[in-house]
Amino acid sequence: MSRPFIAIIPQSINDxxxxxxxxxxxxxxxxxxINFATGTGPNPEDIAYHFKTIFPENIVVENSKRNGDWMDEQIKEWPASDGPLKVHLALNYSHFPNNKDNPKSSSISGPGFALEFAFTSGYVYTYLVEDEHSRNLISFYEHDYDLNEINSVQVWGDVEKIQELTFRYS
Structure with missing residues (x-):
């Protein structure tokens, strides 16, 4: 994406x-x-949760940002048994039966991803969505933000397009 995808969260996130x-x-x-930020602009001072995939290194990086300073990052290797992260994301995304833009088709430029973020008062759980009924836990990250402070979700980097953003309130 030449510029970030930024969506305002329509109502406060809760446990x-x-x-x-x-x-x-x-x-x-x-x-x-993917950032869950307390601001709505492209350079927020505070990010409650930052999830980053680095494909060549097959890792996931998680951290947060407070008052413009990045906190200690947590680096997690994608399990070797799951193969390269990019391929794994694409193969799992292709299982969606109603996916018009199947990542295996020649009409798109790259593989797809489907991720779900579940919020609790102390943790963010990140899941790889395999199909409409199956999720695999990628990671959980301990945060110290009040969930009500999160105002936007932002996507940065090598993303062609966002196809769906769904908020599921408990």
Whole structure:
């Protein structure tokens, strides 16, 4: 994306709420990130949760940002048994039966991703959505933000387009 995708969260996030995000990454993607920020502009001072995938290194990076300063990041390797992260995201996304932009089709530029973020008062759980009824836990991240402070979801990096953004309130 030449500029970030920014969506305003329509109502406060509370314990038990979820956000589903589906999109397509560029053909030669190196990385992309998803931020749950307390601001709505492209350079927020505070990010409650930052999730970044780095495909060549097969890792996920998580952290937060407070008053413009990044906190300690947590780096997690994608399990070797799951194969490369980019391929795994694409293969799982292709299982959606109603997916018009199937990542295996030649009409799109890159593989797709489907991620769900589940919020609790102390943690954000990130799931790889395999189909409409199946999710695999990628990671959980301990945060110290009040969930009500989160105002936007932002997508940065090598993303071709966002296809779906769904808010599931408990």
């Amino acid at each position: 038990g709420d979820k956000v589903l995000l589906k999109g397509l990454v560029k053909d030669n993607a190196n990385e992309f990130s």
